[in-house]
Amino acid sequence: MRGDRLHLFLLLLPGIGVLVATFGLPLFWAVVGAFGLGADGTGFTLTPLADIFAEAKYRKGLMMSLYYAIAPTTLTLFVAIPLALLLQKSFIGRKLLNGLYKLPLAVPAIVAAFMVLTLFEQGGFVDRLLMLGGWSIGKIVRDPLGIGVILATLWKDVPFMTLIIAGAFGAIPGDTVHAARSLGATRLRAFWAVQLPLAMPGITAATLLCFVKSLGNFAAPSLLGPAYPLPLSILMYDSYRDGDWMAIYAMGTVLILAAFVVLAAYYTLTAAAFGAGKATTSR
Amino acid sequence: MMLIHSIRSRGLFLSLAALICVLLMLGLPFGIIVLWSVSDGWFPPNLLPDGYTARHWLMFLSDPSLTSAVINSLVITVVVTVATMIIAMPTAWALARYDFALKRLVEIFVLAPLIVPGIVVAVGLGRVFLKLDLAYTMLGVIIIQVAGVLPMTIRILASGFEAIPADLIAAARTLGANRIAVTRHILIPLSIPAMLAAGLLSFIGSFEEFERTFIVGAPIVHTLTTRLYINLSGAGLVVPVASVVCLILLLPVFLIFMLTSRIMRDDVMAAGMGKL
Numbered sequence: 001m002r003g004d005r006l007h008l009f010l011l012l013l014p015g016i017g018v019l020v021a022t023f024g025l026p027l028f029w030a031v032v033g034a035f036g037l038g039a040d041g042t043g044f045t046l047t048p049l050a051d052i053f054a055e056a057k058y059r060k061g062l063m064m065s066l067y068y069a070i071a072p073t074t075l076t077l078f079v080a081i082p083l084a085l086l087l088q089k090s091f092i093g094r095k096l097l098n099g100l101y102k103l104p105l106a107v108p109a110i111v112a113a114f115m116v117l118t119l120f121e122q123g124g125f126v127d128r129l130l131m132l133g134g135w136s137i138g139k140i141v142r143d144p145l146g147i148g149v150i151l152a153t154l155w156k157d158v159p160f161m162t163l164i165i166a167g168a169f170g171a172i173p174g175d176t177v178h179a180a181r182s183l184g185a186t187r188l189r190a191f192w193a194v195q196l197p198l199a200m201p202g203i204t205a206a207t208l209l210c211f212v213k214s215l216g217n218f219a220a221p222s223l224l225g226p227a228y229p230l231p232l233s234i235l236m237y238d239s240y241r242d243g244d245w246m247a248i249y250a251m252g253t254v255l256i257l258a259a260f261v262v263l264a265a266y267y268t269l270t271a272a273a274f275g276a277g278k279a280t281t282s283r
Numbered sequence: 284m285m286l287i288h289s290i291r292s293r294g295l296f297l298s299l300a301a302l303i304c305v306l307l308m309l310g311l312p313f314g315i316i317v318l319w320s321v322s323d324g325w326f327p328p329n330l331l332p333d334g335y336t337a338r339h340w341l342m343f344l345s346d347p348s349l350t351s352a353v354i355n356s357l358v359i360t361v362v363v364t365v366a367t368m369i370i371a372m373p374t375a376w377a378l379a380r381y382d383f384a385l386k387r388l389v390e391i392f393v394l395a396p397l398i399v400p401g402i403v404v405a406v407g408l409g410r411v412f413l414k415l416d417l418a419y420t421m422l423g424v425i426i427i428q429v430a431g432v433l434p435m436t437i438r439i440l441a442s443g444f445e446a447i448p449a450d451l452i453a454a455a456r457t458l459g460a461n462r463i464a465v466t467r468h469i470l471i472p473l474s475i476p477a478m479l480a481a482g483l484l485s486f487i488g489s490f491e492e493f494e495r496t497f498i499v500g501a502p503i504v505h506t507l508t509t510r511l512y513i514n515l516s517g518a519g520l521v522v523p524v525a526s527v528v529c530l531i532l533l534l535p536v537f538l539i540f541m542l543t544s545r546i547m548r549d550d551v552m553a554a555g556m557g558k559l
Contacts, residue, residue, distance in 0.1 A: 008381050015374025015437050016389065022430030023396045026407030040410075083301070091298040100305050106536040108491035110511050111529045115312035117515070118319060118522065123327045125315050131328045155308070209397060216400030218494045223515055233402045233494075240406045240498060248410075252403035259398060 031256070033249035040245040048250035058251065060229035066258060068146060068221055068231055069214040072153035076210060079154075080161035081203070085191075087166045104159045109152070113223045116152045117141060141224050148224035153214055161206040168202020169195065197274045204270060208263060215259055313533075320526035339523040343531070349510060353531065356490060356506040359421065363428045363489040367436050368482055370429065375440035396434045404430070405495045412499055419503035427495040432485040439484065443477020483543050490536055507532045 032038045036045035052058040087098055104112065119125050120140050127137040141148035172195060180190040196203075218233045225231070232251045239247045319325065320339055322332035343349050378390060396404065408427055409418060417423035447470065455465050493508040501509045511528045514520070 011373040011377035030407040216402035
């Protein structure tokens with residue numbers, strides 16, 4: 001028994017040990033540091049955290065971070081679910097589509113941002129196309145609404161989400177949908193009452209991963225976003241270069257809290273709509 | 284009959300539309316970048332470059348800061364992928380095949396990095412590296428990248444190992460196969476899809492990584508992505524040069540993606556991520 005325990009411990013050690021050292025401890029220090037404790041602190045204080053909500057720069061930064069995360073994730077859902085459903089069908093060109101749509105997964109976020117620049121900046125390719133008809137594209141790069149940022153994030157997120165959601169739809173036994181249809185359910189109702197709840201764990205996972213990834217997004221907002229307000233990720237980087245540790249820890253802690261709040265809200269909403277728990281696939 | 288026919292042609296139309304959309308979403312941006320990289324002047328409102336030249340590509344080859352970024356990128360990516368697989372495999376095996384107290388807690392801890400914004404961990408770890416003199420070193424960049432791809436790698440490997448039927452191993456053992464034979468003939472062949480997916484994902488994750496590398500490595504250790512960022516965020520953005528860097532960045536990733544997508548199964552990757 002004892003040898004078995006040791007065996008298990010040795011197996012877990014490399015992965016868990018590295019994660020404790022590179023994730024657990026830094027995160028712990030960051031959260032503790034936000035309260036003025038730890039090596040960089042000067043004793044317990046709530047001032048840095050309070051400053052985040054008091055100072056316009058940080059408060060708007062938090063809003064901007066949430067906006068850059070929620071807007072593209074929501075839009076992605078509306079593209080990814082139909083695309084994932086389409087991939088369940090057999091049609092000519094399915095194989096090609098199935099291979100092609102995943103390509104952006106392998107494209108670095110900065111390259112995606114650069115593509116948005118060359119296409120959508122004023123004087124970019126799309127603008128030139130519109131010029132033929134006498135129109136102009138207007139400002140959608142470094143614009144106050146951050147449309148360029150959302151476009152770049154969307155381009156990266158759609159394949160990621162589609163891959164996971166298509167996997168979730170694919171894991172549903174075909175018989176269940178057939179049964180619902182033969183019992184008189186319309187196509188829409190079969191989707192709404194059978195497929196969607198059964199695929200919900202996958203959809204939730206995809207949404208969650210996309211949301212958190214976008215929340216810490218740095219490259220796209222700094223290259224394509226407006227100069228003010230900047231999201232917390234960029235403010236954190238600036239403070240890092242200045243060595244302003246208290247501000248970094250406070251921003252990091254608020255960002256983590258914000259992630260938890262949004263995720264909790266999301267879980268509550270989907271649980272209310274689909275009765276999570278009941279609707280889990282066996283896999 | 285008419286009805287069936289119309290449904291069928293509607294389906295065909297839909298799939299055709301989707302295919303054209305995808306081609307446009309991919310082909311147009313890539314095409315523009317390729318054109319920019321060989322353009323010799325391209326001013327609005329022209330839809331095609333005013334002339335063509337190989338100048339930007341040749342300049343890239345003779346720019347030592349860019350070639351060193353290529354070498355850094357490749358070395359870091361290979362080391363990160365190999366190190367991540369070696370670190371992840373035993374832990375994934377333990378999570379997949381052992382039952383123990385606190386298992387659920389360990390699983391949640393492995394997933395936790397996925398729901399904490401990466402930049403928060405990156406600046407936290409960056410602070411530690413500054414103290415340990417690991418900041419601005421290759422080793423520091425490698426460690427922070429391993430930290431980034433490790434959770435997903437453990438997750439995918441564990442769900443792959445879990446899928447190996449225990450009966451099969453028991454049957455082989457009953458029929459007289461020893462541990463080595465079981466490993467060689469059952470465990471390794473059945474783990475290959477998951478290992479391939481995990482390896483591919485950490486390779487791509489490391490090669491395209493930017494934020495962590497930028498925080499820990501720049502301005503001393505540069506990879507292709509951080510170089511590209513410097514190039515894009517600076518005042519004198521030279522679009523053709525940036526296009527060349529982009530294409531160099533895309534080349535190895537695409538090659539590997541194409542090669543492995545033939546043998547890789549989507550469900551392995553989706554299963555690893557689709558359960559939180």
